[in-house]
Amino acid sequence: MRLRISSLTLAVGAVAVCACSGPLNNQQGYMPEQPIAYSHALHAGLYEMDCQYCHFGAEKSRHAGVPPSSVCMNCHSQVKMGSLEIQKLASYVENNQPIPWVRVHRLPDHAFFDHSSHVVAGGLICQECHGPVETMVRVWQQETMTMGWCLDCHRKTLQEKKPAPVPLAWMEPGTKPVQRELNPPTDCSACHR
Numbered sequence: 001m002r003l004r005i006s007s008l009t010l011a012v013g014a015v016a017v018c019a020c021s022g023p024l025n026n027q028q029g030y031m032p033e034q035p036i037a038y039s040h041a042l043h044a045g046l047y048e049m050d051c052q053y054c055h056f057g058a059e060k061s062r063h064a065g066v067p068p069s070s071v072c073m074n075c076h077s078q079v080k081m082g083s084l085e086i087q088k089l090a091s092y093v094e095n096n097q098p099i100p101w102v103r104v105h106r107l108p109d110h111a112f113f114d115h116s117s118h119v120v121a122g123g124l125i126c127q128e129c130h131g132p133v134e135t136m137v138r139v140w141q142q143e144t145m146t147m148g149w150c151l152d153c154h155r156k157t158l159q160e161k162k163p164a165p166v167p168l169a170w171m172e173p174g175t176k177p178v179q180r181e182l183n184p185p186t187d188c189s190a191c192h193r
Helices: 002-021 040-046 069-076 084-094 115-121 147-160
Strands: 163-165 179-181
Touching: 069 084
Parallel strands: none
Antiparallel strands: 163 179
């Protein structure tokens, strides 16, 4: 009986390891159709709008966030109001409904990721993980977003001993900006809490 339980435990463990080491949750190239045809190439590219104007949670929170329609209406209550896409936007606003955007980048539930630690503490720009979003008419997932891909970046950063400025929020008032060495974790508990 013990041999059967041990064999079953090994088999379940092997399946779990194989499932986690394969392309689980790899949606590289995923480009869903959105309810409103929003062009990042136009807004972030041509008009050079900062990513964090819309995704304002990236510096402060675990999630970058999807902007509320009121952010869109800051401009579009005056600009291109006759456009079919802006009329769709206005309809969501008038009916007090959120826009049902389709999420493009998704990590598994068992992986903890914090945008603020990468953007603020790590000094990363959005394109390092999301690709050249400012050229995308319709956003797609550029990278694999797998555990191996994340670990490769952490290990490369450790090898290169990249310096980064200490975020102002971490500094004592009146002190001068300094550089610190980035030290991204590679242990399991950093992302699997």
